[in-house]
Amino acid sequence: MSIPFAEVIGDPIAQSKSPAIHGFWLERLGIEAAYRRFHVTAGDLRDYLDERRGNADWRGCNVTMPHKQAIIPLLDRVDAMAAQIGAVNTVVREHGALVGYNTDAPGFLEPLRRDLAQTHLFRMARILGTGGAARAIVAALADAGAVLVLAGRDPAKARAILDTLDPGGEHHAVPLSHFAEPTDFAFDDREGCLDLVINASPLGMTGQPPLPFDFSHVPPRSICYDIVTAPARTPFLNEASRRGYRTVDGLSMLIGQADHAFRRFFGAHPPRGEDEELRRRLKA
Template identity: 35%
Template sequence: MTEKPQKSPVLAGVVGCPVNHSLSPVIHTIWAKRAGVDGYYIPIEVPPDYDEFARAMDSLRTVGFAGVNITIPHKENALRYADSVSENAKQTGAANMLTFSEEGAAAENSDIIGFAEAVREKKSAPGMSALVLGAGGAARGVLLALKTLGFTDIRIANRTIERAKELAELFDLTVIDWTKKSEAIDNIDILVNTTSLGMSGQPPLEFNLSALNPSALVADIVYAPLKTSLLKDAEDKGHATVNGLAMLMHQAVPGFRAWFGADAKVDDELRGELVKELARRGKS
């Protein structure tokens, strides 16, 4: 009797520099266990240089990786490396996913889906007006997500106004002076912080929420700490909030489905495990 060849485990991972802080391995490991999938999701540190990145991707493809998530500072490197690029990745100018196949490496940006789904969890009818703080790579994904959700009046404020003007031209936005950001929220439906302000080890985000519509949603893409000063202030004033953990979980879904071939569910059990992991790391 001929024995059936054993099927190799699915291999995937997250690439960045540094990368050991990432919660993505925790998320994918939980989902793989739930689905009964024989697979491994590994953190892979690669120096910032593009040539180093390209060599690492070639090696991962050679050993049979199904794909990888990409984090700072390699999101633009991933776009450059890819053989095919999705429309979302093109518009953001960055990719947080590479999927490997015989046809090559396909780049995607699931941050857009991640933020949109995190907002839908909290607000089924998000309204029309938004103020986005920050004009970096993360802001681009958030802006596209807001467009997907139907927002038509989007304002942007950034400490360097020139960068805000660049995005305003690309996405048809209204530029708000950074020093007057707290005065531009009286009729908005969602406020989103995409800056590093409020993150562990960074200065706090100084923002006066007094003029904010009581029904407005407040979102912060930071997840360390889980509740930034902005989100604490918003909750104290009765606003619904979205933290960076929600976006992180939802952006992981497309990668898991593509690479591990199984369903991935964002729920309270997963959220609870991630909160415990952040507490273990002293970052909750």
């Protein structure tokens, strides 16, 4: 007997933790459905969507590298937020149409909600990376009123992202190497400031080069956030903790964005009261 299913696609895809997250929630809620990995190369993306469109059991898919931008012209419709960001990480079939969403932005913001609900003298975020996830983070934080410093290997690409996503903002684009060298900049250390330092790149991930970063760039009382999920505690986060900074790991964003996708795929709210058990499973 066939059952409803969703999946995550990418190239590579074996490392994805999404099946463990969605599988945990389906199990806890007693929903008879499945969530799988499916390896899709760039050349196979169109054929994949054409085949899944005709499968009545397919509820949609999450989209990982390198397809978050390439998939957009292949869809019937794209949500306004995803269109603004220029990246889709969730595809849902709605009344026969394939609709693209971006759940990275709300997923990223989820662990920062209490901070962003407060009033601040100034908000600044230093973001390292210019990929699809970084675009979502830029859009989310610009909308939250933060001044952004976006660092990438190609500063021109970083500048283009800022100008596209928040053309009226007073943001700054710098080379990634800017944060690798020490600085003696005198930071505003008033308690009413909210400072974020975010690794939105794959650097520091298992199998990737280390993140080149000097902690003299971290203002007092900053929140250090790394979206890398393998390992969950990256060298960047470990050093931030050692220095006394508050940290947010990549599982926070991963679980948060999966929450929004799960609701669209399966029409139910995940049991978020069991996040600690889910985290234990993901780290096992």
